[in-house]
Amino acid sequence: MPHITPSLTSAPTRTGGVVTARGLTKRYGDFTAVDGIDFEVAPGESFGFLGPNGAGKSTTMSMIGGVLTRTGGELNVMGLDPDREGPRVRAHLGVVPQQDNLDEEIKVRDNLYVYGRYFGLKRAYLKPKIDELLDFAQLTDKAGERVDALSGGMKRRLTIARSLVNDPQILLLDEPTTGLDPQARHILWDRLFRLKEQGTTLLVTTHFMDEAEQLCDRLIVVDHGRIMAEGSPSELIRDYSTREVLEVRFGSDANAAAAQTLKGLGERQEILADRILIYAGDGEAALAQVLARGLTPVASLVRRSSLEDVFLHLTGRSLVD
């Protein structure tokens, strides 16, 4: 949890963060999508919401954009309350939604132009800006194409370029690389990294560990609308996992029996349907002990701990199920 100075009574208009949430809550009837979360995002920071589908990540994003009213708590974006000043808040934001919603009825360049017009931007500003954004998104030679002629990765880049047309101070990215092939993901990460270097604050939701590790300075792990942990990727791994992990497989029916024999090995174990994870400072040493106990795994792998392990430890569940 972040440490907060207790000055909540006199409604501060601006704290150190570009986005500040205190006890942020969203309920739909009996269902609580976001359950009183606190966080603060510093200017220029790249901040992640990591959690499985349905954890309340997108709901939080929508509340920040002022397109979903909160049920309770406080929320402050660039010194403004999104519930009351939606259009003003959105003028500062770039939004990259989970699913591309480009305008398929108009051309690539026109998508950027019209979107700028929605913000009331003038043609004289937009013309050079669009050239710059097409170049940034590596779509200059596609400017005159129809949107449906673009590949998935290109559409995603166009969506990001579109979100930058109003020079936003904060970029909201909801699952930015879901559904993209590995090459397209790396191109996209590179583009986002450049934005970060230019000082844009990034708010990223993701259920991909590698994405969180690539993009986020700091993140909160959310599950069932609550914050389970907060920190940088390396801090989280240090605090909630061991340095290395040994993965052993004994075949679907043999895992449970093998787990009996492996009791007490390593600092902690997770028995999954298809494999057993043994958390230990030294994975190779742990593997030697497995063999010493007379077990011969079908397959074994020693790797570094990742955020996936952090999540597994915190929630007892795997992220992608």
Place this chain on the structure above:
Amino acid sequence: MTQARLAVELVPESRPFGALYGRNITAVMQRSWMATKNATWVVIVSGFLEPVLYLASMGYGLGAAIGTVQGPGGVPMSYAAYIAPALLATSAMNGALYDSNNMFFKLNHSKLYRVMLYTSLGPLDVAIGEIIMALLRGLLYALGFMSIAALAGLITSPWALLMIPGAVLIAFSFASLFMGCITFIKRFQQLDWINMLTMPMFLFSATFFPLSVYPQAVQVVIQALPLWHGVDMLRQFAAGQVDSSVLVHLAYFVVMALLGITLATGRLRKLFLR
């Protein structure tokens, strides 16, 4: 950097209805125009052809058998001249219906309205911008149809020029109401519900024969429906026989348009800015 300058220029000031209206209707219209330029012109031409073909078939084909009929105020007129204003009113309605189908697509499939509302635009900008574009198209059809009618010698009174703004008002009212209704529809098939209302309205709103053929009870029902008001109004203009009932027709459409816009704006807000 340009960041600071932009931030000032971009951020709309706080004002009443700030969440509803971003004073930027032209951006919505501009987008619509770009999409129209990319669309197939066949659809647009077909909308223009429909009333012309009806006029040719019913007006001249059937009209040859019917001969002269009594228009508003007992004025004798050819059958073609009698149905021409009714066909124009109907095409204004059908144009709005076609646009409402597009609106349904933008609402549920392309998510265009959601995108728009996640910017500095408000629901009122979106609703009015879309409706104005529907109206401009109505104007285009009205001008086209009037030219044909004039060439065919069906325009005999200077009053008939009022059919053009009249048709635009009809298109405007229908487009507003349809847009409001479309926000309740979730599946493509449900669009046929609106069709099931417009088709009988087209056939029975004194389009092809006078209202007096019906028993009193049926007349009351038809007079409550919008298309009859459109047909009667345009027919009075066409014949140059205008009485005070036109004011009722005008009021009917103004109220219908206001209701439609209020409904559409409220629904867009409810759907996207919860």
